Amino acid sequence: MIQTSVSSFLRIGEKRELKFATEAYCRKEISENNLQDIARTLRIKHWQLQQTTGIDYIASNDFSFYDQVLDTANLFNIVPKRYRDLKLGGLDTYFAQARGYQGKNGDVKALAMKKWFNTNYHYMVPEFDSATDIRYIGRKLVDELIESRENGIKTRPVIIGPFTLLKLADYKDGRKATDFITPFVTAFTALLTELGNLNVDWFQFDEPALVKDLSLDDLALFKALYQPILAARGSVKTLLQTYFGDIRDGYETITALGFDGYGLDFVEGVQTLELVQKHGFPKNAALFAGVINGKNIWRNQYSQTLELLNKLSNITTLTISTSCSLQHVPYTTENEEKLSNQVLAHFAFAKEKLTELAELKGILTNSDTEALIKNKRLFDGTRIVRNTELLKQIANLTEADFTRTPAFSERENSQKAHFNLPILPTTTIGSFPQTREVRANRATYRKGAKTREDYDKFILEEIKKCVQYQEEIGLDVLVHGEFERNDMVEFFGENLNGYVFTQFAWVQSYGTRCVKPPIIWGDVTRHQPITTFYSKYAQSLTQKHVKGMLTGPVTILNWSFPREDISLRESAQQIALAIQEEVLDLEANGIEIIQIDEAALREKLPLRKSDWFSQYLDWAIPAFRLVHSKVKPQTQIHTHMCYAEFEDIIKAIDDMDADVISFEASRSDLSILKALKANNFQTQVGPGIYDIHSPRVPSVSEMTTTIDNILAELPLEKIWINPDCGLKTRSNAEVAESLVNLIAARQAVIDNL
The missing domain is CATH 3.20.20.210 (TIM Barrel)
Known part of the structure; x- marks a missing residue:
């Protein structure tokens, strides 16, 4: 049976509610309780939206006050000493890492900030040094899981995986990634044990670093981390989620490790389909096929997506999913009053992408032929008239048009x-x-x-x-x-x-x-x-x-x-x-x-x-x-x-x-x-x-x-x-x-x- 999944949803809110609340808290205009209440309201709204739309697999722990990488670091006690020494409360210590701090407790710069892979999002760079003591201490992931259940919504907790965390980190005091394999295995095992005690069905490891160039040492690091983690998973099913590309450098190694599900990107992953067809797919694993673009706002062309999915028809357990988190697109087109319906018809923001997943599921189960007809009609039309003069100007460009004279010196x-x-x-x-x-x-x-x-x-x-x-x-x-x-x-x-x-x-x-x-x-x-x-x-x-x-x-x-x-x-x-x-x-x-x-x-x-x-x-x-x-x-x-x-x-x-x-x-x-x-x-x-x-x-x-x-x-x-x-x-x-x-x-x- 075809099911639907969203790898992660956006968190800022329909009208940037989280932005304004967080900034008000940092200006000391509202209390931490006020901020937490607003955050809770947003999480529940987003879960309910996905549930109402018919999404089968809904993520939790995709919410963040600032950055998901920083959240993961704090969950595992990866907080540099200079921030601990400020002796601030938990949330204020978190914001000190994100924004820097200057006040009666001290003066520290923020952590380094870098681009998140090939997106316009920026993440906080984790720091590992001789004092780093990796332990599973945070409650955010479990608290939000319980919160979703209390509101009648079954969710799949998600976290940045240890391999990506180590590949993105900054190392000091001569430390290196392999120094932290054992403590990470211990910490993630403790997390999986708690999730097993809570009867969690699925747990998602986000490992986008797998789509980059991988060396043999990288693959050895990945195996050293996940072989013992998977051995200790108990009853919890594990989903390895990748995005922003394909995993060509380690496909066979990675799919042989025994994850219960693999999330693969079929939008930016130019070789993903070829890899699946050439090397096969694990018989006992579920494929979460990322076919809805999580980074752009254009409508999905159903006929092309269905053609792709037809090539995966031999996969026993297939789930259609977003190619990546929906944090990279806006909330909904419904609030746009100045664009015509003819223009808006071509756009799908986060809420509309949920509907696209639901419609594709309906089409695949032969229960929604109208959606396919409507989508075909949209793509059969002529959207714009090309500027022939501009096209001619571009065609006539020569090397001289790209060269400034005289030389720099x-x-x-x-x-x-x-x-x-x-x-x-x-x-x-x-x-x-x-x-x-x-x-x-x-x-x-x-x-x-x-x-x-x-x-x-x-x-x-x-x-x-x-x-x-x-x-x-x-x-x-x-x-x-x-x-x-x-x-x-x-x-x-x-x-x-x-x-x-x-x-x-x-x-x-x-x-x-x-x-x-x-x-x-x-x-x-x-x-x-x-x-x-x-x-x-x-x-x-x-x-x-x-x-x-x-x-x-x-x-x-x-x-x-x-x-x-x-x-x-x-x-x-x-x-x-x-x-x-x-x-x-x-x-x-x-x-x-x-x-x-x-x-x-x-x-x-x-x-x-x-x-x-x-x-x-x-x-x-x-x-x-x-x-x-x-x-x-x-x-x-x-x-x-x-x-x-x-x-x-x-x-x-x-x-x-x-x-x-x-x-x-x-x-x-x-x-x-x-x-x-x-x-x-x-x-x-x-x-x-x-x-x-x-x-x-x-x-x-x-x-x-x-x-x-x-x-x-x-x-x-x-x-x-x-x-x-x-x-x-x-x-x-x-x-x-x-x-x-x-x-x-x-x-x-x-x-x-």
């Missing part, structure tokens, strides 16, 4: 003479705080309660104050503050043809940070200048240079919901040509330093190294070069990247041919510096010297030490001084004090040279 010398900046020049990444007043101005204008003239008057006044402040504290290269922008991608999408926009399609980026990705509906072109008005005004206020601030084509693509009817390469080139027009407009209006952010460059980098250049970097890097290839030699091109592992693609980043690149570096302890040095990185570089995502103000001495550490690895003449990311999420007070300390730290370093 010649540009660098002429730019240094032209700009005459001091050593260790200071700047910020672009955005300044989005205060309540800034957001209210935008909201009032969008509601039609304010004219465009009054809206711009407010923005220009904010820009003026921002420029004056930067001059007062002594920054060398200024920004206009981006007060006109709601989001670095959505803002540009709103000013390009080919996009559609939602009202409530929020997804979690990290912690309480949510974004509302625009949707690429058709061919993308620019219909009018986007940023020139504000940048030109800011530059008129000062003799110092003000950076023009743009978002790059790869980030715009990666932080949008992309089309599925054309390639990512073609989409990137369309966006690049549109942003190129904006770059040239800025230059023509006297903006001589232009920052083109590529914060999400690594986002869609294939998880297997063998695919990096053939399937991604071969178009992503040229798309960036296409944007700036036509600017004058003295125009200085900056870019910015954040919260990802860049060390292994440093050479590709250098090939972007920017003049200055700023990196997030503070949370990762400046780990990128050695890679820059080892690869003779030619581009000038601004490693972020403090973390802007933590609600703490770094001291002058802390930042002085950071700059000294940078100077120990990189040439003085190559270094810029800046925060690690934009400042929009911080308060004015935090920004003011932090930037003053940054300027003081830079001066202290110069005084000691």
Whole structure:
């Protein structure tokens, strides 16, 4: 009998209830009991929604106040000593790891944060050191299981598996993954024993690290962890859940271990079907086939999915599932009032994906022929008319369109003479705080309660104050503050043809940070200048240079919901040509330093190294070069990247041919510096010297030490001084004090040279 499963559901709520409650708790506006009540309400609502829709396997422990990896670390007592020493309560210790802490109990930075595989989600990096004492101590997983039962809902608890946890971790004191095999086996065995005592039917181990390149040592580590864990499972059935790709490097080894079920991704797993057909599938195991895309928002084409499932008809126990957690898509299309029904008909957010699973089950059991007919009708129609002029422009691109002249070294010398900046020049990444007043101005204008003239008057006044402040504290290269922008991608999408926009399609980026990705509906072109008005005004206020601030084509693509009817390469080139027009407009209006952010460059980098250049970097890097290839030699091109592992693609980043690149570096302890040095990185570089995502103000001495550490690895003449990311999420007070300390730290370093 066909059944349905959701590997994990989203947790932020239909209207971001969890975000607002968590932020209120962190501001001490509500109590922990209030926060827990809101969380409980959300969990029950989400379980009931899945139950009502007819989902057979519903996950529990997929809820998190901040991050599922951090939850798992805390469940097993993996909390670094510096956070324990704060002597805070359990939830506050948890948030100290996630957000940092600065108060009467001490001053600590947050844990490092990195991209979650090839998604826009960010996880907290677990730390293992000589003091790590892995034990099963947490109650969250069992408490939420019991909570679901008390509300009449049978759930399958889910957890990040030990292999993925060890592969994602940061190791200190000379420790390595194999040092923690025995304690992890003991801890997971204790958890399974308790679940057995609670008569749990199924338990889900999430092991997405299995879809990456695996060595023989990796497979040995996986076996060393799971052979004893599976031997101790008792009556609990175990589901090994993978996602974001296929398990080609270990398929036979992994499927021979004896899990009761295997969750395989048939959406991003390009070889998954081939692996099953070539090597077979364990006769006594259940296949949880991930056929509903958990990362994109387009409707599933039932005819294609049914064709795929027909090829799996020899599997004895088959369950149709989401390809991954639904935390990567918005809640529902039902709240969208501004998009037509004709447009919305093509979208499936989380709630709609539940219905797709139920309908596919109905079709497979011959009880829902109407759903299949309706779906076929949707895909038989013509959705858009292609832009033939744009297609011709892309077809005519040559190598010269992707190449800037003269070469970097010649540009660098002429730019240094032209700009005459001091050593260790200071700047910020672009955005300044989005205060309540800034957001209210935008909201009032969008509601039609304010004219465009009054809206711009407010923005220009904010820009003026921002420029004056930067001059007062002594920054060398200024920004206009981006007060006109709601989001670095959505803002540009709103000013390009080919996009559609939602009202409530929020997804979690990290912690309480949510974004509302625009949707690429058709061919993308620019219909009018986007940023020139504000940048030109800011530059008129000062003799110092003000950076023009743009978002790059790869980030715009990666932080949008992309089309599925054309390639990512073609989409990137369309966006690049549109942003190129904006770059040239800025230059023509006297903006001589232009920052083109590529914060999400690594986002869609294939998880297997063998695919990096053939399937991604071969178009992503040229798309960036296409944007700036036509600017004058003295125009200085900056870019910015954040919260990802860049060390292994440093050479590709250098090939972007920017003049200055700023990196997030503070949370990762400046780990990128050695890679820059080892690869003779030619581009000038601004490693972020403090973390802007933590609600703490770094001291002058802390930042002085950071700059000294940078100077120990990189040439003085190559270094810029800046925060690690934009400042929009911080308060004015935090920004003011932090930037003053940054300027003081830079001066202290110069005084000691």
